[in-house]
Amino acid sequence: MALPPLSRRGFLTTSAGALAVAATGTSSVSGAQPAISPQITRGPFIYPFRIGEVEAWSISDANSMLGEGLGLMWPEEQRPTMQTVMEAHGEPAAIPLYVNVLLLRRGKEVLLFDAGFGERENPNQGWLYEGLAAIGITPDQVTAGFLSHAHGDHINGFIKDGKAAFPNAAFHVLPAERDFWQGPNPDFSESKRNKKPLPKMVASAQEKFEILAPVTETLRDGDELFDGLVRVEASPGHTAGHCCFRIRSGDDELLHLMDLAHHHLLMFADPNWTIAFDHHPVQAVVTRKKFWAQAAYQHTRCYGFHLPWPGIGQIVSDGSGYRWWPEAWKWVG
Ligand SMILES: [Zn+2]
Numbered sequence: 522m523a524l525p526p527l528s529r530r531g532f533l534t535t536s537a538g539a540l541a542v543a544a545t546g547t548s549s550v551s552g553a554q555p556a557i558s559p560q561i562t563r564g565p566f567i568y569p570f571r572i573g574e575v576e577a578w579s580i581s582d583a584n585s586m587l588g589e590g591l592g593l594m595w596p597e598e599q600r601p602t603m604q605t606v607m608e609a610h611g612e613p614a615a616i617p618l619y620v621n622v623l624l625l626r627r628g629k630e631v632l633l634f635d636a637g638f639g640e641r642e643n644p645n646q647g648w649l650y651e652g653l654a655a656i657g658i659t660p661d662q663v664t665a666g667f668l669s670h671a672h673g674d675h676i677n678g679f680i681k682d683g684k685a686a687f688p689n690a691a692f693h694v695l696p697a698e699r700d701f702w703q704g705p706n707p708d709f710s711e712s713k714r715n716k717k718p719l720p721k722m723v724a725s726a727q728e729k730f731e732i733l734a735p736v737t738e739t740l741r742d743g744d745e746l747f748d749g750l751v752r753v754e755a756s757p758g759h760t761a762g763h764c765c766f767r768i769r770s771g772d773d774e775l776l777h778l779m780d781l782a783h784h785h786l787l788m789f790a791d792p793n794w795t796i797a798f799d800h801h802p803v804q805a806v807v808t809r810k811k812f813w814a815q816a817a818y819q820h821t822r823c824y825g826f827h828l829p830w831p832g833i834g835q836i837v838s839d840g841s842g843y844r845w846w847p848e849a850w851k852w853v854g
Contacts, residue, residue: 572770574771577775584618599794621826632751635779649678660681666693675779676726702723712797712798753766754767759779821835
């Protein structure tokens with residue numbers, strides 16, 4: 522007699538329940554599913570690695586889904602093709618939101634590249650502070666913060682209790698980014714995003730920049746800081762002052778892509794596809810193509826803020842597009 526197939530949902534529920542039982546050392550005799558502790562469902566979220574002589578960590582700050590799914594992707598008429606690409610790779614037609622914060626330590630220098638969601642009521646966001654604590658780094662040990670752009674998932678974590686979350690850290694940003702948000706009338710006319718939350722978003726970013734003003738140090742495209750450890754690479758489009766950071770130590774290099782990619786498949790399969798959050802979609806495509814072509818040609822090790830955690834990998838040419846090739850998980854000694 523053939524057994525009825527176990528549904529995927531049933532399988533997942535059973536597996537998760539089994540894991541919870543195994544982890545707590547208890548067993549369920551009542552037949553009811555044991556509650557799954559948040560620690561178990563979250564799993565590890567600090568990934569240590571190295572870039573030359575520098576210690577690096579990828580810290581996961583959040584886990585959520587972008588509710589609108591492919592509805593966030595443009596051009597609209599390409600969505601059926603996007604769906605086909607997703608199905609061909611066994612991907613659900615949904616867009617997960619990974620938030621990966623890069624942390625570097627070289628001696629007494631502790632550098633943070635964007636700071637995640639910060640304090641939130643949502644328990645699935647704002648894990649950076651816990652991540653730092655788990656590594657053993659206190660907020661006052663962070664010596665420099667770098668900002669790619671001022672969307673809330675990037676800037677908010679720099680502020681805690683209305684003050685700088687990292688009291689001894691300089692705050693580095695391109696003037697084009699700061700000036701956009703602080704200007705009299707930030708222009709979102711090219712963006713495909715929902716415009717309703719914008720006044721609140723702008724006010725929030727302005728407030729953050731004001732709090733951080735005393736420690737702000739403006740960057741220039743091409744700047745090299747910390748003896749060449751950090752190179753600033755302007756990459757406008759997602760926002761006017763969006764920038765990437767190229768980390769170099771010895772012969773090693775890591776290019777932090779920041780928000781050039783919001784999905785591990787879509788933004789690579791066809792770099793012309795954009796996400797609604799881009800302020801300037803046409804410019805975002807030009808920038809993305811430039812970075813993808815160079816990174817693929819040079820086999821650059823890359824890191825993505827919104828790519829599946831821990832977010833390290835390479836961009837590989839694939840037909841007329843590209844592919845994100847994640848680096849295999851390694852344990853460092
Ligand atoms: Zn982002």
